[in-house]
Amino acid sequence: MLCRDAWGARPARAGGKPHTITRMTLHHEAVVLGDNRNAPGRLRQDQRYHQDTKGWVDIAYHVGIDRDGNVYELRTPAIAGDTATDYDTTGHFLVLCEGDFDQEAVSEAQLHAAAVAFAWATQTFHIATDSLAGHRDLAQTSCPGANLYAHLSSGDLKRRVNDLLAGGPVNLQRACGPEAAATVAAIEAG
Template identity: 70%
Template sequence: MDASPAFRPDSRLELSRRRLLQLGGLIVATTGACSKESAADPTSPAPPPPPVVKARPLQAPTMPTTPPVVPASHVVLCRDAWGANPPRPGGTPQTPVRMTIHHTAVALGDNTNAPSRLRQHQRYHQDTHGWIDIAYHLSVDRNGNIYELRKPELVGDTATSYNPSGHFLVVCEGNFDEEQVTEAQLNGAAVAFAWAAQRFGIPTDTLAGHRDFSPDTTCPGADLYTHIASGDLQNRVNGLLAAGPVDLHSICGPEASAAVADIEAGLR
């Protein structure tokens, strides 16, 4: 009987074993290499710390500043509130067709004097000149408060050489050859004229100063007149009219009396 052939491993199996050994050695070598790269070398100096970046505090954006707007009164304080005497009988009816500004030509000083100054003007106009009433239709004090004077449907009066017939007359309290008109007073006058332009259909380009009709006066004073000559006051009137109806209403009774008391106390 023939002897059994010696056992020889299959060549493909031997190749696979050899390949596994090679791959095993490659894996070990690769793992060792990665470990050496990732491990810190104790002999190497420590790397410097990253720079510290300080965060800037957030700042609010700079907003453009808007100059404050000086409000104007849209209320007329009735005659009884400032202590007017009754008008005398008479007067000439009119329909206003133009607008004219005056000053009282008497330095006002503190605005707390305004109501009492109106009473003085009325006594002077009635008792000295013999007129039916204070000469103008509306008055505006330094703080822009508006006062009811003579009815606009009656012609005003003047001691100078011009005919005020057809003129809607606003007087600003003070002497503007000596004092400066305030923004509040200008705005109050603009409201008064805008109301008249709307009420009677008066063109705003008729707005003028007393001196424009009479060579024997500097009224309404140099400082106030600059706002006429430059067109500033007319522009204020036009701006009010462009914004819509001008609401100018009269108040009487306790509410108006309290308002006048506040003016005399320096609160308004």
């Protein structure tokens, strides 16, 4: 998981709502990503919008995943996420997949990385895979898009998570420092 510093995150603002993770929720950007090199810049743009326009303490989600399966550390899981829709994110581990999956297909790398993130969360926060839902299951929205939601509603994503868990501990290790920054620079260079 690429540390916040590696993708150029601003510091989180003080505050937010401390919570205990009890469930997992899948989101999408709802904006076509285009080339994967756009992903780190999109996260920076999201964070600016969420902090400066919405007034939130940080980017809304806990983990982000780009088309190539790179995993980004976003908001600390100790603080509840934010949403522009009508559901309470308290207790939710929020995973954002970059792209608009009403228009774009989901890559195998992105789907696998989402499964890894959810398997890690299942182990780390001691929650059941049955708690996995899509944003549309909780609010009036099409998020996470038809093409991504199909993997959730069919049970495919949950099966992938359970298969990873059956293989033993899932380690979503943080990658920080110059090496992680070089990884992000390589992503942005295409």
